Structure formats: C-alpha cells, structure tokens
Amino acid sequence: MKHSNKKLELLCPAGDIVRLKTAVDFGADAVYIAGEEFGMRTASANFNREDLKEGVEYAHTHGVKVHVTCNTIPHEDEIVRLPEFLTYLNEIGVDAVIASDLGTIGMVKEYAPNCELHVSVQSGIVNSATANAFYNMGAKRVVLARELSLEEIAKIRANTPPELEIEAFAHGAMCVSFSARCLLSSYMTGRDANRGDCAQPCRWSYSLMEEKRPGQYFDITETEKGTYILNANDMCMAPHLDKMLAAGVSSIKIEGRAKTEYYVAVTANAYRGAVDSLLNCDGEWTLPNWVSEELNKMSHRTYSTGFYFGRPENAQTYENAGYIRDYAIAAIVDGYEDGCIVATLKNKFLSGTMLDCLEAGSIPFNIDTTVLYDEKGKQIESAYQPMSKIKIPFNREVKVGSMLRMKV
Numbered sequence: 001m002k003h004s005n006k007k008l009e010l011l012c013p014a015g016d017i018v019r020l021k022t023a024v025d026f027g028a029d030a031v032y033i034a035g036e037e038f039g040m041r042t043a044s045a046n047f048n049r050e051d052l053k054e055g056v057e058y059a060h061t062h063g064v065k066v067h068v069t070c071n072t073i074p075h076e077d078e079i080v081r082l083p084e085f086l087t088y089l090n091e092i093g094v095d096a097v098i099a100s101d102l103g104t105i106g107m108v109k110e111y112a113p114n115c116e117l118h119v120s121v122q123s124g125i126v127n128s129a130t131a132n133a134f135y136n137m138g139a140k141r142v143v144l145a146r147e148l149s150l151e152e153i154a155k156i157r158a159n160t161p162p163e164l165e166i167e168a169f170a171h172g173a174m175c176v177s178f179s180a181r182c183l184l185s186s187y188m189t190g191r192d193a194n195r196g197d198c199a200q201p202c203r204w205s206y207s208l209m210e211e212k213r214p215g216q217y218f219d220i221t222e223t224e225k226g227t228y229i230l231n232a233n234d235m236c237m238a239p240h241l242d243k244m245l246a247a248g249v250s251s252i253k254i255e256g257r258a259k260t261e262y263y264v265a266v267t268a269n270a271y272r273g274a275v276d277s278l279l280n281c282d283g284e285w286t287l288p289n290w291v292s293e294e295l296n297k298m299s300h301r302t303y304s305t306g307f308y309f310g311r312p313e314n315a316q317t318y319e320n321a322g323y324i325r326d327y328a329i330a331a332i333v334d335g336y337e338d339g340c341i342v343a344t345l346k347n348k349f350l351s352g353t354m355l356d357c358l359e360a361g362s363i364p365f366n367i368d369t370t371v372l373y374d375e376k377g378k379q380i381e382s383a384y385q386p387m388s389k390i391k392i393p394f395n396r397e398v399k400v401g402s403m404l405r406m407k408v
Helices: 017-025 049-061 082-092 102-111 128-136 150-158 184-189 238-247 261-279 289-295
Strands: 009-013 030-034 065-070 096-099 116-119 139-143 165-173 234-236 251-254 327-337 340-345 354-358 365-368 389-393 403-407
Touching: 009 017, 009 261, 017 030, 017 049, 017 261, 030 049, 049 065, 049 082, 065 082, 082 102, 096 102, 096 139, 102 116, 128 139, 128 150, 150 165, 150 238, 165 238, 165 261, 238 261, 238 289, 251 261, 261 289, 261 354, 327 354, 327 389
Parallel strands: 009 030, 009 251, 030 065, 065 096, 096 116, 116 139, 139 165, 165 251
Antiparallel strands: 165 234, 327 340, 327 403, 340 389, 354 365, 354 403
C-alpha cells in the first residue's frame, strides 16, 4: 500500500551545533536540541544563545524544524530563569518547545506563543484522556510513553483529535525506569535524572554481597543466559515503521542527544532511507537491506522492539554489559582534486583496506584503497598519522564531511 498521502516526520537528536548540522545534512525533518539549562541531557555540550540562533537559521535554511527541550522538572530557583529563556526561543523562531512540568507548560504558552507546545515523554502519557487534557491546554503534539504497545497507540490515536500529533521513539537507548523518570541515579550517585543529569546506573553490571560476608560477591542469575540486571537493550523499530505509521504515529524520534556525530549521521541517513522507501512503497513494504546493515555499523547494544509488541522478552542484555562496535572512522572527506578524494585521517589503516563511505543522501558504498597517497602525492603503504591528509583515487566527487569507515 502506498503511503505517499501520509507523513512520517524523522526527528533526530543534536547535542551541539556540529551534530545539528550533521542531522540536517543527513536527512532529518526536524531536530531536537537543548539550551544550557532545562534539557534532559547535561552530558551533551548543548547550545548557548549564539549556537541556538545559528542552529535555527541553518535548519530553517534547509527546511528543517527545530524543537527545544525544556522537559526537566525545574526547582524553585530554576523556574525563575525560564521566562527569559522562553522569550528568547520565541524571538529566534524556534518551532516547538518540549515540556513536561505543568508550570513550564503554562509558561511556554505565555512567553513563547509562536512556538508549538510538545508534551514530553517525561509526562508519562499512556491514555487518550491524558493526551486530550494536554491538547486542551494547547499542546500540538504528545510524546507517548515508551511502555505502550502499537495496539495501545492505535487506540489513543482513535480517541484523540486528528490535529494532535503523536510522536514515539523508534531508535536508541531504553530507560529501565518508567518513561525516563529515574530514581536510581539520584539515589546512587546524587545526579538527578529528572533534571537531565542521569548517570545511567541501569546500564551498570551488578553483583550481590551478603552483609555478613563482606568482599564476597555473588552473581545474580535472572535466566540461564547470564547475570546482568537493569541492563536494557537498545530499541530499533526500523523494520516496523509501517506498523508505527499504521498505528497513527506522525513523528518517529531517534534517541541520542549525548551520542556522537557519527551516531547522528548513521541514524539520520538510515532512517531517512527507511522512511522514504516506506512512503513511496506501492505494495507490501520491507526495510531495505542496506538500512539494517547501517544500523549495525555504529556502537549499540543488542536491539529489541521495546514494548511495541507487548511485554518484551528480550529487552535485557544478559551475556554482557557492553556495546557492539564493529566499525571505526578511518577518515573524513575534505574535498576532491585531481581524481582523488582528499581526507583527514582519524585512525590508521593499511593500503588495500576496503573503506565504506557514509555520504549524506546516498546508500553507503565501498572505496578501494589499493592505491593510497600522502598529501604531497607520494604513494604510501599505510596511513598512520592522525589528522594528516591522505588522497585516495576515486571516479567521482564525494561530498565534504562524508565519513570513510573500516571494519575493526
């Protein structure tokens, strides 16, 4: 069935101005970012006032929307600074403000009237009554809780105004606590997850120690497979975007404002390809193979579908607590001259290594390095000095900023 009459927004994360431009260049319809306060990811560099203005201008020039997160639970000494910040967002043309606290929601309507109000996943929306209540408060969009199934989302869609947009997570890290309202971080480290400073203790590995046997650690066995608790898998709904669209989701969200520029590029490019193929499909849709391959070329945990198909049986990683990292960046493309790609070296490799090129708007392709030159045009057997310039013969120009990868 062709879905060209429907829309499915691709919403990508950006932890700083560099990652915003990367998300825009690699295919985002919208980006979500944060200022130096009121956002849920203090681990990100985030945006100062100048960066916010530059980011909005860059995104709008490319037809991309900007959503700014103000979804922490602000304390009394913080809330007094919010009106001035919201006024600034309104002035520079931010498209939407993401909020969860009721006081913040009221202030968005008062101080940022030209910005859409999007209600954050932090609000824990799991039914149509709550979604309708926020709609009546002026919300243009609700971000549904990650604990919902597609069946439940479809029921919410059927019982809410069509003008109310529904956003749902499609990819990235999963919080163990209910819709990211984590208490573990505050208790164990003093870092308040509800104010953007989560230490992610749910992703640590644990052992038990009986109080009368100090120093003796005992494995925690949940299943016959392993001994890790609170160790959530990553979500990947790429193969099921057709089902998300059918359930009434109008925006798919990629988690990861604290993730790298490379993560942003891979997910934006892959999900752009997936969404475009879905919306232009005339028959039964299946995820393009190259998209699946791409999503395995970045650091990730074992993938699962979260709660979308009911209570998950594979939502925890038991074998180990680590990430899967099979690819590394070899070089970043700077230009093209005399029939050669010119690139800045990031990690050493030998001539003859087959590189994989991630170029905005393209299906990734291979580049043979059997012949390899240094910046002076001398043929070399290996590229080994980080930040040095290298040249690789190739039959066409490759966009500046493209990433050349190698399997590790």
